[in-house]
Amino acid sequence: MEGLQLIATGGALPGRVVTNEDLSQLVDTSDEWITTRTGIRQRHFCAEGETAATLAVSAARQALERSGLQPEQIGCCVCATLSGAYATPSTACLVQKELGLAQDIPVLDVNAACSGFIYGAAVARGLLATRPQDDRRYALVIGCEQLSRLMDMTDRNTCVLFGDGAGAVLFEAVEGAEFAVDLGARGDMAIETPPCGPIRMDGRAVFRFAVDALPRTLHAVLDATHHTLDEVDWVVCHQANSRIIDHCVKKLEADSAKFYKNMDRHGNTSAASIPVALNELAETGRLQPGMRLACIGFGGGLTWGGMLITVKGSAV
Template sequence: MEGLQLIATGGAQPSRVVTNDDLSRIVDTSDEWIVTRTGIRQRYFCSDEENAATLAIAAARQALERSGLSPEQIGCCVCATLSGPNATPSVACQVQRALGLPENRPALDVNAACSGFVYATAVARGLLLTLGGKYALVVGCEALSRLMDMTDRSTCVLFGDGAGAAIFRLADTPFAATLGARGSDAILTGGPNRAGSAPIQMDGRAVFRFAVEALPRCLHEVLDQTGKTLEDLDWVVCHQANGRILDHCIKHLNADPAKFYRNMDRHGNTSAASIPVALNEMAENGQLVPGQYLACIGFGGGLTWAGMLLQYKGANQ
């Protein structure tokens, strides 16, 4: 089976840290209110000089350097984002130019909101199988602070900016992916930096009901496709939306909480950047060990959901 192995990661954080106490000076909220309802303590916001593309370039450059590959070895570049600074050029094309990736390879953006990184990885695998090549660069990047109404405490406390990147290798390895969508405006926003665009709006209860159904279903689907069990997995890396969602799903699955990585306390909800930012932190902290099996589960605006199961090999393995 020609699946994907994760061999290297990279990440980038904006320069501005925004704590819950900072937000309490803008809207009627408090650190206790935010933490108890979401698990979030801080997040990062872009400065005027930073955006989703600058973060994507930094994360992608780091992942490429760690992989030990040359730009010529990258078969495709796919970026997941809903908050790129321009309609065109795409963030992926800006990454291609900055890193000097070959011009005869595809570079494109994917918008599946919080499921975007897994969608983009599936697209990258399809491109490698169709056009040839062994290695794919996949990036998740967001500048959601540009899309928020900072007077709406139901949303402005949730989201943050950031980018994560991954290098994948096509290999004969256990791999599975599941993708889906259900058209809904439970999470709704206009486009970035466009006059008259709507800020992020969200029906929190509807999103919670959707997420606690979608997450276990995606996990079971990729386990069934590979013949593996939850016990076979070393890590489950979910979209970092809300601590209560993870708590509910872990209890429903009767799973070991230690297998479910969490970093929403430090980053908030970074949409398409959420999963790759987590993967990069895990790699940097030594929590990812070559040979481990991971499930990555995304869910969010669209509504969309996505899951994949793959192996971490590390560079030079």
């Protein structure tokens, strides 16, 4: 079966930067309290005229331009989000319209919260497999969120955690490509978000879940591809909390340098966090052809997902 390879990335962040100091003017908190418990120092919130969809379009357009592909070559578009402005049209349909993607391809949103990008990649792989053998072997997978519109800005336990943003990745379906995906879910209200918010979370329960799910899912994709962690160039986890990643690195007795972290600048952007991180790695020259990446998501649902992929091109 064909696997996916990463060929290009794109990203978009809102213009409004909100620091921990800014939040300390709204709720009983401080920069020291937030940073020591989460690793987060600032996050981006959408300003007027910015939405999950506008960010998704910007990130997707950038990925498409960097890939050198034409819109008509895209075989499917999957958007992972829990904060799209509409139940319908989907955010993916809005991206399709703005980018001029073909009208005879599958286009849809998926909601697996913070695991959404991994779920989206798995869905895209399946969709490409159903298509006739033509040149539309490319999938556009986007993670985008406007979590700021779902937050209770008087709840210091959640308002300090989340941010807005979007990341997009173009994948190519390649016969024999090294690829593995592991998905799972366990219905649990430890994180809940009603249609109009606000986000509620049991922080301790989520921490216990995450420090179990992350290493277990990482081992699953490594075992499926017969690789060790030493043979992986980057581990890109959902950027929820630096303490979760640090705990797992210690548990795995791993090299912390290969576990990418950027929550200090963006906070938790849910489905956007992994593709935003991939785009940052690409833009700073730290993704090179042939590199092996493990991407691990975990979050609301509760859901988890892992993926092992390789980089085909320059990725920028």
